[in-house]
Amino acid sequence: MSDGIIAISDTFLPTLQQVPREVAGQVTSTLEMLRTTPESPGLHVEPLQNVKDDRIRSVRVNRKYRVLVFRLNSSGQNVWLVEGVYNHDAAYAKAPTLYLRMNPISGTTEIRSDDDAVQTGGGYSEEEVRSRAAALAAEMAAERLAEQQAAEAERVTGAEETPEAAGGAGAGGEAPAGEKQAEPAQPSTVPAAQTELALDGDEPRRPKPEAPTGPVLAVTAQQLIDDLGLDPHLAEQAAGADDTTLYALAEKTKNWQGTALLDLATGTSLEDVRAAYFTGVTGGSAVGTPSGTEDVLQSLSAEKSQANYRLIEDDTALAEVLASGSFEKWRIFLHPEQKTYVEVNTRGPYRVTGGAGTGKTVVLVHRAVRLARKSAESGGSARIVLTTYTRTLADALAQQVRALAPSIPRPDALGAPGIHVTGVDRIAHGAVTSAQDLTPMADVLGWTTRTPKFSRHAREWDAAIQAAAAADALRDRSQPHVTAAFLIDEYREVVLPHRILTEVDYLRVSRTGRGTRLGRAQRREVWSAIAAYREGGQRDSALDWDETSAVAAAILDARAAATGERVADHVLVDEGQDLRPTQWQMLRALVAEGEDDMFIAEDSHQRIYSNPVKLGRYGIAIRGRSRRLKLNYRTTAQNLDFAVSILRGGDFDIAAMEDDDLLSSEVTHGADRGTFRSIRTGPEVTFLPAVDLADEIEKVAALIRQWTEEIVDEGGDPSTIGVLTRFNKTRDTLVRALDDRGLRVVSVDRNTSYRGGAPLVMTFHRAKGMEFTHVVLFGVDDSSSVDVARSAYDEQTLEAAELQERSLLYVGATRARDQLAVAWAGTASALLETGEAR
Ligand SMILES: Nc1ncnc2c1ncn2[C@@H]1O[C@H](COP(=O)(O)OP(=O)(O)OP(=O)(O)O)[C@@H](O)[C@H]1O
Incomplete structure (x- = not known):
């Protein structure tokens, strides 16, 4: 018999993270044996008694642990679908209730349990489900055909530009040293589905948010059942659900149906949700009945199943991930939208925006790796630059690239094949110091030298x-x-x-x-x-740093003019909102305009360093190529609500600030609750009002002690606690005071790298791009913002500086995965709008 295939379910990785490290290693070798020699006497693959689905097996890892798998046998070949790893008793308790069902409407495989909180009830008989599915498949095929015909008609008549074409060559905006070009025309109409968002963006100031009540979804239960294939019982509850209930339902629903509900709640249309998850496979069975092996196998191998299932067969990337001993979900399972942006072939610069924690960095890292692999497969050796604002963030990016694809080269120098990961100022520095000819400096500064200092x-x-x-x-x-x-x-x-x-x-x-x-x-x-x-x-x-990148751009441009060659094939930028004009010029000069040239991840609501930049002015035309991620994977709904409430008080007219040639609906997200949601819930935010600084320190110290004990009890590391301050001085005061109270914490600044073992204390600025399980925002009182009026020189900079203060708090609050506490002495900062904090 030929080797089998291992299929990983997204339920498997979280269980793998729970077992001790050495057991995880044994699990991966057990799976390898299962794939190649399932009959081996050393491997115990046990069928179980009284099970709902007789394909389920328990596979022995060691005395204590068992892996639960479904054995799907087709034409003599085994596909082993891995559900999870548990200790012996838990595995035996769980196995009898599990079954595999292919959803007849969506064609998606679901690992179900009789214990599912949301089960069948009402709805269709199996026969009805099947005939409904067939009708739907025909409907979708007709829709696709109509779309193709419409697109073809547009292409032929040129009546209307597609979004991609609208941002194509020639829309580059103002040339750096040239005259101002005519402003691109605003689209005269906004598509109906986007109108609401566009208007939202125009509101001068939002009223203080009320807790949302009433149904969140704009669809009926029947639509959810008929058009999406959701369980009838779930659909009925979801259609009328308010915010809190919807979250609870989505969280309880373990398979794709939960994420689909959240997608709808972020404003994604039914059609788009279908397009994201539907595999196109027909067959399946009603809830409560296991589906046939052939149906499940077809569904598992469909591309759209990759959000929840992956086959290891021929997937060296997946094998690499499992072999690495680190099992975070993001490395294998992407949200369908994330996957789209990893894979999209662009005809020019492309931008992904999205609130904090929506996985922008994850997309960027996967994309860099995909571009490297694609080039290698066709015998090429692409030069990929992956960069961001600071070196610390670049180090974190480099770590993620290494975790995802250890075998891809990460050269130190610009121009070498592989993924060059570094901070944007280092690129500029490198381009200037390695230049043979520094004469282009004179074009930027009016003087030149052979030995510049920085x-x-x-x-x-x-x-x-x-x-x-x-x-x-x-x-x-x-x-x-x-x-x-x-x-x-x-x-x-x-x-x-x-x-x-x-x-x-x-x-x-x-x-x-x-x-x-x-x-x-x-x-x-x-x-x-x-x-x-x-x-x-x-x-x-x-040279200062702005001069350095301006000079670097001139050097790179001059070199390209002389040789016809640019030093990179693809440039990917994280935290783009904080980059400055000459840094953009330099990045533009690294790579020739064309396919997959530049890919930018940014969140304007997290801008904490620089003024807004209109990218079109620097030859980076993204019009029509800007997309938004909407599901927050990092922080809980409670923390996210608090973070977004801080943004709401500010007048973030992002469209006007940066790319007024974009539809505002393309960039709005943070202040709009309906377009940005978390995938999980947790405890409420803790507010710690204190009478004075000493009282605040006492309260925070007590909380850190309590959290530390809880984390250590669970075998965790207390450095997953982050305590954030607005100023360096506050950080130092706090660290000293905690030290006086015998509480060990690590103060993190530019020069100290952080170690494990103790909670970390740092400024909001330093915490950018990081994440913690527990976060305290310390000192959020009425003196916690910088006196923005002092450095602002006009109305525009005053407003921008005020927004930056909000952004800083937003950045801080969104670093928390699970628990967030906000402390202040005296009067709380006016930027905290929540009722609890006032
Ligand atoms: N598809 C996914 N599955 C599981 N976890 C994910 C997924 N995508 C992202 N995450 C997790 O969500 C968290 C946030 O991801 P990431 O840092 O990429 O977001 P971001 O949008 O860049 O955030 P920020 O703007 O705050 O820097 C990380 O812990 C990441 O591992």
């Missing part, structure tokens, strides 16, 4: 202002446009990207997007300070 400090702007004042070039130094804050932004957002070298050019340049309007005399003043800053740089042969 050491300029923001305070050198003060020296430049002083120098300009000393030369009598400034009339009044208290004017906003001659403050360091204004000049830094003007330099990085206007002067450097446009490669302005002279006052004459600066007087002419379009400053679109900058809030403050400047007259001629004011521009002269600004230029005098900028010229002084540049002279300082030239004197010291020193």
Whole structure:
């Protein structure tokens, strides 16, 4: 008999994570034996008594553990569908109730249990189900044909651009050093399904959110039954369910039906949900009846089943993951939407947005690996750059790439085959230091050197202002446009990207997007300070980081002009919302425009470093190629609700801030409860109001102690607790105070890498991109925001700075997987809008 096939169910990985490490190793070798030599005397594959589905087997791992599998035998070949690993007694208690059913409407395999909280009741007989399924299949085929015909008609007549084509070549926006192009036309109509979202985005200010009541879904129970194939009992409860009930139902429903409900709750249409999960396989059986082996096998091998099941046969990637000893679900099972963005072939830059924890990084890492594998399969050696804002985040990305695909090369240098993972400033630094020819520097700065230093400090702007004042070039130094804050932004957002070298050019340049309007005399003043800053740089042969990436872009462009070659084939960017204009220019210069050139993951609601950027200005035209992820995999619904309530108080008009040429519905998400949901629920957020700092520290110390004990009791590591502060100073005070109370914590800053064994204390900024099981937001009182008015030089920067304070709290709150606590002394921050906190 030929070797069998191992099929992994998504129920298996969480159970594998629960067993001791050495047992996990034994499980994988047991599965390998099951695949190759199931008859081996060393392997005990036991049928069980009194079972619902006689295909279920218990396979011995060691004295204590058993794996539950379904044996699906077809034409002499075995497919072993692995459900989970349990200790002996739990396995024997569970096995009799389990059965395999293929849903006749969706064609999806479901591992069901007689104990399912939601069971059959009402609905159709088996016969009715089958005939309904056949009718539906015909309906879908007709729909597909009609769609194809419509698309064909559009292509032929050119009557209307498809979204992809609309963002194609030529829509590149304003050239860096050129004239402003005409604004792309706004679409005159918004598709009906998106109208509500678009209007939401236009609301000037949201009222304080009320707890949502009434049905969440905009579909009837009958539609859920007929069109989706949900269990009738579940459908009836779900159709009328309010928010809380819907979550409870989705969580209890272990198979794809639960996720499909959440998808609908995020605004995904019935058609899209069907397109995501329906396998197209016909047959199956009603709830309560196991389905035939052939039906199940066909369904399992359908591509759409990959969200929940994977066959190991020929899947070296999956085998690699299992062999690695680390079993997080994200490495094998992607949400259908995530999978789409991993695999989509793009005709230019593509952007995935989505709230915190929706798996944007997961998509990016899978995509980088897919591009590398695809190239290797066709004998190529693609040069892939995977980058993000900071080095710490880049290190985390590198770890994920290694976990997913240890065998793919991760070169240290730009231009080598494989996945080069590094921070965006390091790329710029590398491009400048490795350049043979630094003359393009002169095109950006007006001077050049063979030995640049990278050491300029923001305070050198003060020296430049002083120098300009000393030369009598400034009339009044208290004017906003001659403050360091204004000049830094003007330099990085206007002067450097446009490669302005002279006052004459600066007087002419379009400053679109900058809030403050400047007259001629004011521009002269600004230029005098900028010229002084540049002279300082030239004197010291020193570049700041914005200059470095601007120079890197010029060097890369010059090299491409001379050789016709760019240094990368694909560029993937995480945390894109925090990148600055010249960094985008540099990334654009790494890769030629074309298929799969740039892929960007970002969340505008998490922007905590830079001002919004209109990517189209830097040759990154994403119009029509921006998509949104909506299911939060990280944090519970309770924590997410709290985090989103912070955003709601702010006027995040993302569409206007960054890409006003996009439909606002393409980018809105965070403030819109209906479009962003968590996949699980947990305890309520804990609020810890305190009378003063000492009281707050006491309360937080007690909570950390309690959490630490609970985590240690369960065999976990207390470094999964994160305590976040707004300022470095608060962090240091807190760490000292906890230390005085005999509570060991680790203070994390730029220079300390974190270790396990103790809770971590760090700033909100440092926690960006990280996640913890438990989080305390410390010191969220009315003095916890920076005095934004002090550094803001106009209305626009004031608003942006206020939004950044909200974003910081949002970032902090969404680091928590399970439990979140918010502490403050005295009056709570005005940014906390929830009733409990006020
Ligand atoms: N398909 C999936 N199955 C299981 N877990 C997933 C899946 N996708 C993402 N996750 C988990 O959700 C969490 C958040 O994922 P990720 O960090 O990619 O989100 P993100 O959108 O980049 O978040 P942020 O914007 O906050 O950085 C991680 O723990 C990740 O492992």
